[in-house]
Amino acid sequence: MKNNSFILEEFVNNAFNLKLHLMEYLSIKECDLDGFLANAKINLANLHPGDALSDVSDFYTEIVGDRHLADLAAWHITSKDYIADTLKLQQRFSRDIVLDFGGGIGTHALANAMSSKVEHVFFVDINETNRNFVEYRAKELGVEKKLTFCKTIKDSQISKFDTIICLDVLEHLANPASQIEIFNEIMDSNSIALFNWYFYKGEKNEYPFHIDDEQIVEKFFKTLQSIFIEVFHPILITTRAYKKIR
Numbered sequence: 477m478k479n480n481s482f483i484l485e486e487f488v489n490n491a492f493n494l495k496l497h498l499m500e501y502l503s504i505k506e507c508d509l510d511g512f513l514a515n516a517k518i519n520l521a522n523l524h525p526g527d528a529l530s531d532v533s534d535f536y537t538e539i540v541g542d543r544h545l546a547d548l549a550a551w552h553i554t555s556k557d558y559i560a561d562t563l564k565l566q567q568r569f570s571r572d573i574v575l576d577f578g579g580g581i582g583t584h585a586l587a588n589a590m591s592s593k594v595e596h597v598f599f600v601d602i603n604e605t606n607r608n609f610v611e612y613r614a615k616e617l618g619v620e621k622k623l624t625f626c627k628t629i630k631d632s633q634i635s636k637f638d639t640i641i642c643l644d645v646l647e648h649l650a651n652p653a654s655q656i657e658i659f660n661e662i663m664d665s666n667s668i669a670l671f672n673w674y675f676y677k678g679e680k681n682e683y684p685f686h687i688d689d690e691q692i693v694e695k696f697f698k699t700l701q702s703i704f705i706e707v708f709h710p711i712l713i714t715t716r717a718y719k720k721i722r
């Protein structure tokens with residue numbers, strides 16, 4: 477097991493070998509990698525069918541394929557200080573049985589798996605390519621025994637989690653309020669959940685897949701305040717820690 481500062485350093489240095497993993501997993505040549513990453517954000521936005529999409533989750537199961545890997549990788553590499561702060565935050569709270577819901581390219585799940593405070597990480601993501609890519613990364617990094625990959629929380633067959641990580645996911649869900657109610661049911665009084673959200677499609681519709689409906693967002697905040705109480709931390713103001721009210 478590695479200590480916290482070593483894990484952070486490894487992320488800042490090479491995002492846990494992310495570029496190498498992308499090249500190997502997607503068979504991309506080194507000379508093509510930078511172009512692949514540079515165009516990722518706009519390519520993902522262009523894939524979104526707008527109002528024609530009847531079920532929000534179809535975007536992640538049927539449409540994005542491996543394009544979300546590129547978008548998330550580009551983001552984690554270009555915003556590494558921000559991502560490093562989210563890792564610092566989870567180092568403060570993560571312990572024992574961890575759920576990483578909507579785990580993407582696996583940065584948080586892999587870092588948690590490297591931590592001696594964490595017994596096991598359940599990586600849940602609706603996108604099969606993401607699950608397979610992170611499983612591949614876990615083997616490359618030698619932490620595969622501490623990770624289980626699932627499409628849904630139910631597939632994990634775990635009824636209580638000590639830590640829940642749900643970062644940059646809630647705005648991708650049709651009903652974020654019902655998702656945090658589900659989290660509430662699988663936490664006990666000592667569990668901590670880390671959430672952030674960005675209910676905004678962007679100035680130029682860069683994030684057409686984000687939910688920004690006023691009623692949905694209001695229901696989310698009312699639910700959040702009715703079931704959780706915030707636990708203060710001084711690390712990152714955009715990402716909040718919560719425990720159950722009762």
Ligand SMILES: C[S@@+](CC[C@H](N)C(=O)[O-])C[C@H]1O[C@@H](n2cnc3c(N)ncnc32)[C@H](O)[C@@H]1O
Nearest residue numbers: 536578579580600601602603606643644645648
């Ligand atoms: C913007 S990414 C965030 C990834 C990661 N948490 C991070 O901070 O880099 C959103 C992720 O949520 C996943 N996702 C979307 N809807 C989901 C759902 N209903 N259940 C599980 N995962 C979902 C997507 O496949 C994607 O990997």
